[in-house]
Amino acid sequence: MTDRSAVVTRFAPSPTGDLHIGGARTALFNLLYARHTGGRFLIRVEDTDRERSTASAVQAIFDGLAWLGVAADAEPVFQHTRIDRHREVVAELLAKGRAYKDFTIAEELEAERAAARAEGRVVRSAWRDRDPAEGGDRPFVLRFKSPLEGETLVDDLVKGPVRFQNKELDDLVLLRTDDTPTYNLAVVADDHDMGVTHVIRGDDHLNNAARQTLIYQALGWTVPAFAHIPLIHGPDGAKLSKRHGAQAVGEFAGQGYLPEGMRNYLARLGWGHGDDEIFTDAQAAEWFDIADVVKAPARLDWAKLNFVNQQYMRHADDARLTEMVAAVHQSRDVTITEAGRARLAAAIPLVKEGAHTTLELADLTAFTLLSRPVVLDEKSRKRLDSETLARLGRLHDHLNSEAQWDAPSLEAALRKFAEIEGVGLGKFGGALRSTLSGAASAPDLASALTALGKAESLGRLGDALSQPA
RNA sequence: GGUCCCUUCGUCUAUCGGUUAGGACACCAGAUUUUCAUUCUGGGAAGAGGGGUUCGACUCCCCUAGGGACUACCA
Numbered sequence: 233m234t235d236r237s238a239v240v241t242r243f244a245p246s247p248t249g250d251l252h253i254g255g256a257r258t259a260l261f262n263l264l265y266a267r268h269t270g271g272r273f274l275i276r277v278e279d280t281d282r283e284r285s286t287a288s289a290v291q292a293i294f295d296g297l298a299w300l301g302v303a304a305d306a307e308p309v310f311q312h313t314r315i316d317r318h319r320e321v322v323a324e325l326l327a328k329g330r331a332y333k334d335f336t337i338a339e340e341l342e343a344e345r346a347a348a349r350a351e352g353r354v355v356r357s358a359w360r361d362r363d364p365a366e367g368g369d370r371p372f373v374l375r376f377k378s379p380l381e382g383e384t385l386v387d388d389l390v391k392g393p394v395r396f397q398n399k400e401l402d403d404l405v406l407l408r409t410d411d412t413p414t415y416n417l418a419v420v421a422d423d424h425d426m427g428v429t430h431v432i433r434g435d436d437h438l439n440n441a442a443r444q445t446l447i448y449q450a451l452g453w454t455v456p457a458f459a460h461i462p463l464i465h466g467p468d469g470a471k472l473s474k475r476h477g478a479q480a481v482g483e484f485a486g487q488g489y490l491p492e493g494m495r496n497y498l499a500r501l502g503w504g505h506g507d508d509e510i511f512t513d514a515q516a517a518e519w520f521d522i523a524d525v526v527k528a529p530a531r532l533d534w535a536k537l538n539f540v541n542q543q544y545m546r547h548a549d550d551a552r553l554t555e556m557v558a559a560v561h562q563s564r565d566v567t568i569t570e571a572g573r574a575r576l577a578a579a580i581p582l583v584k585e586g587a588h589t590t591l592e593l594a595d596l597t598a599f600t601l602l603s604r605p606v607v608l609d610e611k612s613r614k615r616l617d618s619e620t621l622a623r624l625g626r627l628h629d630h631l632n633s634e635a636q637w638d639a640p641s642l643e644a645a646l647r648k649f650a651e652i653e654g655v656g657l658g659k660f661g662g663a664l665r666s667t668l669s670g671a672a673s674a675p676d677l678a679s680a681l682t683a684l685g686k687a688e689s690l691g692r693l694g695d696a697l698s699q700p701a
Numbered sequence: 702g703g704u705c706c707c708u709u710c711g712u713c714u715a716u717c718g719g720u721u722a723g724g725a726c727a728c729c730a731g732a733u734u735u736u737c738a739u740u741c742u743g744g745g746a747a748g749a750g751g752g753g754u755u756c757g758a759c760u761c762c763c764c765u766a767g768g769g770a771c772u773a774c775c776a
Contacts, residue, residue: 246776281775338774345772352703354772373774391706400704400772408774415776439705439771462707462769469768497713500725504714507724526714529769533712536726586738596738646735661735673737 239271240429243297243304244311244419246278247289250480251296253532254434254464254472257498259302261461261525262432264499266305267517274426275304279312280418296481301491301513309426311418318413321421321451322374322406330450331406334359334375335367354402374407376417378446386441389430389459389522396442404443416440420447428456432522435460459522462502462529469531476532488560488589490548493541500540501530510543538588545593550581553593560594566601571688575600579683582639583675599669600683605695612666620663621697623653627660628693637686643678667696 243259245251259275266273275297279285297303325331334357336344341355348355357375359367379398386394406417413421423431431441438460448455466476478484484494496510503526505511505519545553554577558568561576568576579597587593608616616624630649634641650657665674668689674680681689 244776248776278776284775334774341774349702349772354703388706394705396705402772405774410774412774414774419776434770435706436770437776440776442705460706465769467712471769500713502713506715509713509725528707530714531712533726536713539726583738585740650735657735659735665736675736675738677735 238429239266239269240274240427241266241271241432242274242276242423242426242428243302244276244278244422244433245293246281246415247285247293248281249289249292250482251293252472252479253481253484253498254479255293256296256300256302256481256494257464257501258432258434258461259297260300260495260498261503261520261522262430263302264517264520265430265432265522268520271429272305274306274428275308276422276426277308277310278415278418279310280315280318280413280415282312282412285312292480292482299485299491300481300494302495309422311422314418314422314425315413317425318418318421319407319411322413322417325376325406325447325450326374328450330377331374332357332360332377332403333364333367333372334403334405335364335370335372354400357403360403371409373405373409375403376406376443376447376450378403378443384442384445386438386445386458388438388441389457390462390525390527391435391438391460394438394442396439398446401443401446404447416444417447420444420451420453423456424448424451424453430457430459430522432459432461435462459525461525462527464501465529465531467531467533472532477534488591488593489537489541490544490590493537493544496544497537497540501532502526510540542588545584545587545589548584550577550584553584553590554580556590557593557597560590561598561601564594566598567603568601572601575684575688578685579675579679582679582683596673596675597683599672599674599680602670602672604688604691606667606670606692608666608696609671612663612670615663615666616696620660623655623660624663624667624693625697626653627664628690628697631681631686631693632690634686637682639678639682642681646677664693667693 241262243262245255263273265271277290279290322331336357336359344357345355360377378401382398384396384398384401386396388394404416405414407413441458441460445455464472466472472479478487481494485491495513499516499520500509503520503524505524508515508519511519557580558573558576561568576597579600580593583596584593587596627649631645634645646657650659653659661677664677665680668674668680668684675683684692
């Protein structure tokens with residue numbers, strides 16, 4: 233016998249496409265609530281529609297969840313494998329007189345739908361009260377026999393008590409003509425059998441909750457607690473779609489966001505804990521409560537996502553970032569030699585403070601992978617007049633005599649050189665930058681020199697000196 | 702059309718009848734600075750509208766407006 237008091241949550245995606253961030257956030261909330269209560273978090277793939285469900289979509293969802301770091305406490309359940317159980321439940325409903333065979337043909341149904349809409353009422357099948365024997369051997373669906381009177385209360389943990397007049401609730405199809413179960417029947421049966429205590433899902437299901445509640449009651453089952461969380465909208469307030477930049481978690485990964493940054497950002501969308509903005513997974517689990525979930529839909533804000541991700545970039549392990557950034561460079565067809573990789577690794581800790589994403593970090597470190605001689609753009613070339621070149625020649629010798637090749641020492645060396653020359657750093661700083669990184673962006677000079685190393689730095693500087701003016 | 706949900710700065714949110722309505726991102730200004738960035742300081746910025754209830758409403762109730770979901774033999 234399982235412990236009835238323990239919380240069991242679940243994420244139940246339908247495998248018809250990629251994992252959207254809305255779904256990812258729903259999964260995260262389910263996980264956090266399970267962690268918060270010491271309960272269990274399960275995953276169930278809602279694939280009763282065999283036509284629309286694809287293996288690649290199932291994989292895409294699992295990949296998305298894995299990347300985000302949202303793992304279930306048990307092997308995922310595939311809804312289509314439970315079809316016999318679903319039929320059994322429908323048979324029980326039929327035996328109890330809470331379901332009926334509906335022989336209505338498509339045209340009749342359509343006419344009834346039009347009539348119902350015109351009269352402002354819900355669709356009702358004529359077969360609700362007819363003798364099924366009259367249907368003969370024609371094809372039929374099995375519908376739930378919804379009560380015509382009274383009201384059904386969905387005591388939602390997020391929205392509060394929501395009342396539905398039963399006459400507004402139509403008779404759901406439970407079993408299709410081909411004897412396969414529909415979503416509304418399958419969720420109820422599966423959530424019950426899996427011992428789900430808290431159904432946390434998108435609020436597009438709030439209306440279904442009433443009808444599902446009726447099915448639970450007809451079966452004499454305990455109705456789980458419902459928590460319908462608002463959807464995530466695009467920056468313009470409209471439903472999130474392709475034109476907003478990204479919607480699948482895989483796209484965010486591709487745009488250089490860290491999974492931990494994504495988790496933090498997503499957790500703050502529709503939920504808050506006082507003034508806390510950046511927090512650990514452990515803190516999120518400790519603080520997360522459905523009672524604190526916001527009722528209104530939240531908009532995706534790229535600027536804030538960037539900020540949050542930047543915070544995580546700073547604390548991310550340098551070796552890991554080097555790995556990720558190297559992959560970005562490779563995807564941009566930049567060849568990375570062994571020496572180049574070392575320069576890249578050296579540059580990462582020096583520039584990562586200013587990067588919001590690994591893509592930006594790749595931009596900031598691109599100068600380390602330039603091949604010699606560094607190509608100068610027009611603006612850089614103009615800076616190198618004869619006076620400046622002469623000065624850079626003396627700087628080359630000055631740096632060559634530098635024994636300590638680290639940022640503090642180089643910083644001091646550059647200032648010393650400026651002092652010797654009797655000019656400000658600005659007099660040759662820009663020119664030196666050009667010889668080191670061309671048109672590519674680079675960090676402050678001391679850091680750039682440090683990342684490149686003595687040999688490469690002096691080599692690039694020398695290249696510029698020997699280039700025809 | 703019907704049913705249901707939602708509505709605090711541009712955005713994410715705090716407030717759970719009594720606050721100069723707080724924080725964060727973004728934005729603007731200034732400081733730092735060899736580019737960009739970082740960092741620091743300061744600033745502007747909100748209770749959709751209208752009725753109630755109350756000594757007192759962002760907070761409770763009603764109406765309106767504006768968004769959204771559902772209304773499939775999809776999930």
